[in-house]
Amino acid sequence: MAETEAEIKARKERERDELYALDISDVEWHSAPGTEEQEERVEIAYLPAGAVAMRSSLDPEAVLRYTEAEWRAFVLGARDGEFDLEPAPGSAGAAEQ
Structure with missing residues (x-):
C-alpha cells in the first residue's frame, strides 16, 4: 500500500528529527584530499544508517545533516552536473581562473 502525501511528510519529519537528535560531537570529519588545514573547505562526516553531516571549515558549528537517500540524490546530481x-x-x- 502506497504512503499518502501526509504520511510521507510525517515520515520525513521524523527522520529529520532523529538525524538532528544524534550526538555528533565525536564524529570524524573528512575533506577533499590535498586541502590544507587553514584552507576554506567543505567537510563531511559519515553518520549511522548511511546519513551524512556536512559543514564549512569556516563555520564548523553550522552543520547540515542528510539522510542516506538525500545524500545519494545530491551526489548523483552533482555527478550529472546538476x-x-x-x-x-x-x-x-572557473575554468579561466
Missing part, C-alpha cells in the same frame, strides 16, 4: 555553476555575467569562469 549543480554546475554558470559564471556571472562579466566575470571569469
